[in-house]
Amino acid sequence: MTAPPPRPDPASATEGARTDPARSMSLINNLMQAPLDPGYRAAADRRLAAGRPAAVGLRSPLLIVTLVVVGLCLAVAAHALRVPQAASDRRRTELIDSIKARQQTIDADSRTINATRKQVSALQAKALEHQNDTSLADRLNTLEVATGAGAARGPGLVLTVDDAPGSGTDVEGNPRTDSSDTGRLTSTDLQIVVNGLWAAGAEAVSINGQRVTTQTAIRFAGEAILVNFRALSPPYAISVIGGPKVADRFRANAGGAYLRALVSGYDIREDLATKDSVTVPAAATPPLAHASALTSPSASSSTTKGGS
Amino acid sequence: MIPAIGLVVGLVIGIVVHPDVPLSLQPYLPIAVIAALDAVFGAVRAVLDGIFDDKVFVVSFLSNVVVAALIVYLGDQLGVGSQLSTGVVVVLGVRIFSNVAAIRRHLFHA
Numbered sequence: 330m331t332a333p334p335p336r337p338d339p340a341s342a343t344e345g346a347r348t349d350p351a352r353s354m355s356l357i358n359n360l361m362q363a364p365l366d367p368g369y370r371a372a373a374d375r376r377l378a379a380g381r382p383a384a385v386g387l388r389s390p391l392l393i394v395t396l397v398v399v400g401l402c403l404a405v406a407a408h409a410l411r412v413p414q415a416a417s418d419r420r421r422t423e424l425i426d427s428i429k430a431r432q433q434t435i436d437a438d439s440r441t442i443n444a445t446r447k448q449v450s451a452l453q454a455k456a457l458e459h460q461n462d463t464s465l466a467d468r469l470n471t472l473e474v475a476t477g478a479g480a481a482r483g484p485g486l487v488l489t490v491d492d493a494p495g496s497g498t499d500v501e502g503n504p505r506t507d508s509s510d511t512g513r514l515t516s517t518d519l520q521i522v523v524n525g526l527w528a529a530g531a532e533a534v535s536i537n538g539q540r541v542t543t544q545t546a547i548r549f550a551g552e553a554i555l556v557n558f559r560a561l562s563p564p565y566a567i568s569v570i571g572g573p574k575v576a577d578r579f580r581a582n583a584g585g586a587y588l589r590a591l592v593s594g595y596d597i598r599e600d601l602a603t604k605d606s607v608t609v610p611a612a613a614t615p616p617l618a619h620a621s622a623l624t625s626p627s628a629s630s631s632t633t634k635g636g637s
Numbered sequence: 638m639i640p641a642i643g644l645v646v647g648l649v650i651g652i653v654v655h656p657d658v659p660l661s662l663q664p665y666l667p668i669a670v671i672a673a674l675d676a677v678f679g680a681v682r683a684v685l686d687g688i689f690d691d692k693v694f695v696v697s698f699l700s701n702v703v704v705a706a707l708i709v710y711l712g713d714q715l716g717v718g719s720q721l722s723t724g725v726v727v728v729l730g731v732r733i734f735s736n737v738a739a740i741r742r743h744l745f746h747a
Contacts, residue, residue, distance in 0.1 A: 368697060369679075373688035384689045392691040393643040395698055399673045400647020402702075406666040408651065409658040 442613065450479070474533065477542030477612035481533045483570040485607035488579075490514060490522065490588070491564035493596035512595050516549035518587070519556075519565060523547065525584010526569050533570040533609040537561045540612035557612065564598070568607050576603055644677075664718065665706045668725050672701035675729045678736040685743040705729070 373383040457466040473479030493512025523541060526534055534541040539556040541547075546555070553560040569575060579585045579601075591597040658666065676698035683689040705725050712721030 368693040369683040369686070369688045369690055372690035372693050376690075384684070384687045385691055387640050387684065387689070389691040391695055392640055395691075395695045396640045396643035396677075397647035397650070399677060399698065400644040400649075401651045402647075402673050403670055404648045404651020405656060405658060406670045408655045409663055410666055 439613070446611070473611075477533070477540045477545075480611045481570055481609045482606060483532070484573070484605055485531075485568065485570040486576050486601060486603045487607060488522070488526070488567040488569065489564050489598075489600040489602075490519075490567070490591075491598040493598065512597065513552065514554070514563065514565065514591075514597060516547050516554045518591060518597075519554055520547045521587045522584050523567065525579055525582050525587065526567065526571075526575070528582050528584065529571070529575045529578035531569045531571040531575055535568045535609040536565055538610055540610055542612045545612070568609055570607050570609055573603070576601060664713065664722075665709055668705040668709050668722055669702050671726055671729045671733075672705040673698060675733050675736075676701050678733050678740065682736045682739050682743075685740060701729075 376385075377383055453469065454466065457463075457469070470479065474481045492514055519536070523534060523536070536547070536556045539545070539559055539561065541556065545557050548555050550560065553562070554565070555561070588597075588599055592599055676694065679697060680689065680694045683694070708721050708725055709718060712718035715721075
């Protein structure tokens with residue numbers, strides 16, 4: 330920026346010969362030194378020239394009306410701009426309360442379901458005892474473990490995977506606005522790892538206490554991973570029941586390779602611990618309303634209705 | 638004293654009636670308030686300087702509010718509404734503070 334050539338302008342010439350080199354930047358100086366509306370001075374000069382006092386009284390109706398308007402303006406603005414904040418806060422707390430209430434309903438219902446399920450299985454066992462049919466009871470147990478309707482215990486391993494260090498939620502606690510989310514496990518990662526475990530010979534799998542059954546979906550909502558439609562938070566502990574070779578076979582198959590790539594490429598943390606006894610909880614399997622067995626165990630005649 | 642009573646009356650009316658401001662006008666309110674405050678402090682300083690004029694006050698108040706609203710509207714249309722609002726607040730804020738400083742010198746000689 331080259332300074333414009335000093336050009337004598339009439340206004341400064343009348344003030345004197347001195348020309349301020351910073352004239353072009355005098356906006357702030359003007360603002361600071363002459364903040365008063367020059368109109369006041371001009372009006373006062375006019376009145377003085379006409380032989381009247383420099384100031385007019387403070388009792389003119391125009392002034393009072395204007396001040397009433399100013400006060401009104403202030404009050405209305407304060408009111409209008411303050412209320413939406415309070416209203417949005419109220420909506421927020423209402424939503425939070427509603428979420429909490431529903432969560433409590435869910436928890437209470439889950440407890441009822443679990444208690445009822447225990448009763449049902451106790452009654453089932455009793456009924457089978459009466460029938461003195463141990464083969465049927467064994468068969469039921471096997472099926473329950475296989476379908477996930479019953480809790481299972483056995484030797485296996487616990488594979489714990491976690492997001493990369495430092496990829497937590499951002500300062501606002503909102504994972505969605507976090508930019509450095511490459512170190513975050515996604516539902517796809519978990520799907521591939523769990524599929525690798527199944528392929529390695531896992532017999533029962535649960536993630537953070539959520540049993541993985543034939544009806545389980547590992548998906549995501551926002552950034553949270555849902556298993557059985559429950560949001561899980563890291564670290565994800567995958568409990569697996571299976572033989573002693575599961576760990577080695579998992580290391581060797583595609584799921585294990587994928588996990589290794591995550592560990593080396595994205596700092597995902599993993600920890601695989603072989604356990605003598607792993608407990609996998611029962612899944613909240615919904616009752617089947619429409620599906621029926623193609624060959625029912627009691628009647629071998631195939632009465633298929635609406636089969637595939 | 639009477640103008641101060643007028644201001645208080647206006648405030649009370651606003652608080653009691655609290656009319657609903659249409660949502661489309663709400664972005665202009667903060668700027669209008671700052672402009673009004675600037676006019677009021679300018680008037681107080683003029684009173685203390687002994688050169689107060691009611692017409693100048695009314696005109697400066699109205700023109701301040703109108704120009705401030707115009708700037709915000711223009712900024713909204715250009716997509717720089719918040720930046721222009723900030724500019725208006727800074728300029729009027731500087732003026733308010735220097736007027737208040739002059740008022741303080743008048744009242745407390747400090």
